Amino acid sequence: MASATRTFARALRTSARPAINAAPRAAFRQSARFYSAKPTGGSSSNGLLYGLAGAGLLGGGAYYLYSNDSSVAPKLFVPKFEDYQKVYNEIANRLEEKEDYDDGSYGPVLVRLAWHASGTYDKETGTGGSNGATMRFSPESDHGANAGLKAARDFLEPVKAKFPWITYSDLWILAGVCAIQEMMGPTVPYRAGRQDRDVAACTPDGRLPDAAQAQDHLRNIFYRMGFNDQEIVALCGAHALGRCHSDRSGYSGPWTFSPTVLTNDYYKLLLEEKWQWKKWNGPKQYEDKKTQTLMMLPADMAIIQDKKFKEWVKVYAADNDKFFQDFSAVVKKLFELGVPFKEGTETWTFKPVNA
C-alpha cells in the first residue's frame, strides 16, 4: 500500500525499534533459550517424495517418504527442530519479499489467521482450537469473523507445497509465531504435533469475539477458552499490529502508527489519546481526536472502560518488557488450545531471520 507508510514501518524495523528493544529482546531470547531443543541430526529428502497418507496413521509428526523408484522401500521421516526452522525461514523470507501488501507486510494477517484458528476453542467440550485447521473448509471459512483470511491462507500455500510434510494446523501456527517474531515481537515458544481434521470438525459460527460488544462479551468469549482478565488484556495488545478493512470486517484503519512492528503502543494510545466516535457510514468505531487516522473498536475501548481490565492496560502501557513476556506466554497458550500433544513433545524457539 502507501509506500510512505511502508518506508516508515521499515525505518522503524531497522533503526529506532531495535535500539529501544535490543537489550530486553536479547535478554528475553537468552532466557527463552532455556526452552529450546538442540537441533538433532539431519533430514534429507534424497529425491524422495513425502507420503502424506502415513501422517494420520502414524500421528505426532511422522511421515513416510516414497521414492519415485518403486523398488525403493518407503522411508520413515520424522521432522526435527531444524526442519521446522527451515519452514520458519521460508515464511520469514516470503514476508520480506511480499511487501507489496497492506502496510508493507503479510505479518498482521498471519497473526490473525493463527488466532482465529485457535480462538474457536471451547474448554467445556474440548472442541475447536488450533488442532485441525478446519478454516480450510466452508462453512468455517465463510464465517463473518474470518473474512479476509483467505489472503493469509493463500500466502502460505507455496510454503505448504515446498514442505508437504507439515500439517496445515502446524503451519498456520508456525506462521503466527514467525510473524510475531519477524515484526520485532518477543520469542514465542512452539510445539509441533497438530493434526489436520476434516470438515466435520468445523466449529459453529459465533465463537470468536464480536467487535461491537464490550467487557461482558469479552469475558464470556475468552473465559470459554480458559483465559483470565490479565490474559485477555495481554492478548488484545496484538492490535498494535495490522488494520481493519472495510471490505472484511466493515471497520476501517489501523490502531497504531507502526502496524508492522509489535510494541505496547496500543495500550499507550488507549490511555493517552482522546477517542471520539468516528462520523461515517460504517459500523460504530472510535477515532483519535488529534489525527483522526487511528481507530479503536468498541471492544478495544471496553478494556479501558472496565476497571479490572484497565489496571492491566496501565501495566502494559508502562512496561514494554512486561508486555512482551506476558504476550509471549499467553500467545503460546492460545496457539496450543485443544492440541493433544504427545507426552514429551519438545518446546522449540526459532531463530528470527530478518528481525
Ligand code: HEM
Ligand atoms: C478482543 C477481541 C477481539 C476483537 C473483537 C477483534 C476484532 C478484530 C477486527 C474487527 C479486526 C479487523 C479485521 C479486518 O477488517 O481485516 C481485527 C484485526 C486483527 N486482529 Fe483482532 N480482535 C480481537 C482479538 C484479537 C486477538 C486476541 C488477536 C491476536 C492475539 C488479534 C489480532 C488481530 C490482528 C493482528 C489484526 C490485523 C489483521 C490485518 O491487518 O489484516 N485480535 N481484529
